[in-house]
């Protein structure tokens with residue numbers, strides 16, 4: 320297929336996909352960064368599970384097979400192998416499980432930019448301070464950007480981990496990870512990434528970026544439901560770790576049934592990140608996630624990124640043309656699925672003290688726009704079911720609001 324034809328085909332596919340998200344009918348949904356609209360394919364899988372549960376026809380073998388399909392699809396999405404993926408409940412679970420399983424020595428340190436990290440990537444490290452006598456070195460932000468240079472400057476011979484978000488929950492800037500990853504690998508420091516706001520929208524190649532650990536969850540850009548998280552641990556690292564919670568799924572049972580006994584004390588750990596699986600899975604949510612992952616893979620992760628970031632760039636440009644304070648202006652590059660609007664990045668988690676921004680927020684909500692407020696900013700987050708009509712809708716409303724409050728720029 321020629322490029323123009325391929326582009327046309329993709330545009331058509333994205334347009335069709337919108338109808339698989341019934342929630343789009345109620346107006347622009349721009350709050351993926353909190354949670355996504357549920358994909359109808361995922362809902363079907365979830366419903367099928369509940370039906371079988373109700374009928375008494377659930378089949379454990381099929382459930383396990385479904386779990387492995389999900390593991391395989393997530394691995395493909397981030398360019399990893401299935402053995403490098405463990406299932407968790409959420410991002411915090413993934414990061415805390417990893418943190419608790421690392422062989423710390425008192426005096427080791429973790430470097431991060433605490434003011435821009437979600438608590439999911441902060442508290443698990445503080446937990447290790449108390450337990451193992453490590454220290455946390457938090458560097459300051461650069462106007463909303465996680466500063467890779469400051470992080471590397473703060474790291475020393477006792478740094479075990481650099482912990483970052485690939486896209487911050489606010490102001491939603493994307494951190495170029497490749498350089499940070501290369502430098503961390505060179506210095507023997509583990510790069511731990513919170514991918515909650517990127518994986519699913521941003522093509523993420525853990526090998527190329529030299530990411531050692533990545534934690535994410537299903538309910539945002541993977542278009543699933545709460546309760547399922549994914550933990551990638553690079554094979555070479557995972558194989559050296561003792562899981563903090565040993566379970567029957569952490570050990571290699573060969574072809575035995577999960578419940579078989581024998582000499583349990585002579586257990587052998589499962590290969591790679593599988594040793595971090597703990598007991599039965601959240602089957603309905605895990606099987607549902609497979610359908611969303613399949614959709615992302617069918618479309619192509621790079622194509623999804625190009626489409627979503629095309630929308631956010633256009634949206635940011637048009638809001639700026641109206642004179643609205645898009646946070647970071649055009650500096651929000653490389654592309655991110657998030658655009659934030661407001662002048663001050665504050666410390667409030669989900670509120671803003673800026674009366675103008677709150678008034679704009681309320682006006683948009685009253686007119687059917689779903690968006691978020693984080694750290695003092697209005698947060699607009701896009702995914703593959705959004706389109707230019709959503710942008711037009713919000714920009715027209717913003718223009719109207721500016722006129723009514725006498726601040727019209729256009």
Ligand SMILES: Cc1ncc(COP(=O)(O)O)c(C=O)c1O
Pocket residue numbers: 352353408409410411412437439440484486487488513515516536
């Ligand atoms: C960057 C980031 N990390 C993590 C989370 C969620 O963490 P958890 O899944 O542990 O609740 C969010 C949002 O909810 C987030 O924006």
